[in-house]
């Protein structure tokens with residue numbers, strides 16, 4: 001087994017539990033002892049009474065052992081996996097790479113059940129709790145075959161308790177970040193270079209300056225992505241890789257193909273050819289798993305006009321399967337963060353355009369997606385809100401969220417994006433950081449606007465030549 005980084009027990013209410021178990025054990029022992037004594041007196045058979053007494057004692061010890069076992073809960077964080085141990089029936093290892101997320105919850109129902117670990121086939125859940133304090137719900141990316149007792153089950157999520165829940169979450173977040181970087185064997189794709197030029201950029205390939213990145217997982221990958229409408233090629237063999245935690249901007253004039261590309265990424269428009277991956281999932285072969293990773297804000301916000309802002313978010317939280325308590329906490333936080341708290345009780349239909357966009361962003365962030373895809377996120381926002389959203393995007397990316405946004409606003413791209421991809425007539429003309437693109441465009445390109453116009457000009461010249 002790997003080195004144990006930290007181990008967590010669960011002791012809340014241990015004394016109360018121990019008192020209850022001991023009292024019950026004592027009562028059971030006294031009662032069964034009385035019955036055994038009665039049998040001895042009535043039967044006058046020494047061997048029979050001895051056998052009855054011994055079997056009662058064995059039964060008592062067995063029940064006590066079962067009930068006390070849960071007190072020896074011990075969860076360990078190793079370099080690559082979380083080892084969950086609860087009583088004598090559950091002892092499983094879950095690799096960090098298999099974990100979708102871990103959320104604090106409070107499921108009272110779970111603790112109203114017997115204390116032994118159990119499996120719920122409907123939810124594909126193992127519940128290993130004996131208190132509603134310090135509960136965590138771990139969701140797996142894929143159902144995992146895990147053993148409970150002697151049986152193996154397909155498990156999508158596990159409910160368990162830990163002491164020091166916040167420390168546990170912080171520690172596991174750290175280990176997941178470092179643990180995955182130490183697992184090159186699990187990388188779906190070879191490490192790529194930050195500004196690998198798009199093969200669909202004739203005449204420009206090789207011009208971008210490459211800068212090597214530390215080993216990272218790709219969050220989004222497009223391979224030969226193409227979409228035609230009748231004879232018109234709206235997106236033409238686009239090839240790109242976006243790394244985890246990167247902010248990537250799609251730049252391009254009207255009709256360049258940005259929205260069409262985004263729609264294919266989020267599973268709304270089927271590509272004519274080519275492939276798209278979100279993390280390890282192919283969007284068109286494994287759509288449910290891929291979409292679970294994404295938060296998406298369309299260029300036109302679609303809201304339920306007859307619900308209030310808060311009701312709309314509550315409705316989406318239910319669809320996303322968030323517990324009521326967690327949903328309320330996140331909704332309140334997001335409404336505050338996006339300065340919508342005062343309007344949360346008003347109907348969405350009465351919201352201004354900018355407010356609708358902010359509410360759509362809150363909706364996309366509800367399930368804390370690993371990948372955020374935003375089509376023109378700053379359109380229609382006042383300068384203060386726009387500034388606020390930009391800061392928020394930087395914060396999210398610093399926390400590891402991958403962000404892909406499309407924009408016409410070159411200043412935004414320059415201020416926020418790690419890299420930009422310039423689209424023109426459905427093709428990815430060039431990509432790189434703004435300084436790389438400036439170099440690419442040659443002397444005199446002082447800003448992204450000059451680069452953008454120059455690249456498009458070059459492209460026109462190439463087409464006419």
Ligand SMILES: Nc1ncnc2c1ncn2[C@@H]1O[C@H](COP(=O)(O)OP(=O)(O)OP(=O)(O)O)[C@@H](O)[C@H]1O
Nearest residue numbers: 229232234252253254255256257258259260261408
């Ligand atoms: N459903 C459709 N049927 C036919 N043509 C379409 C369809 N959707 C998009 N197009 C065409 O594909 C091209 C790319 O459109 P897209 O919306 O992707 O551009 P864009 O870069 O997002 O533009 P903008 O910045 O103006 O939003 C356009 O010429 C558009 O007319």
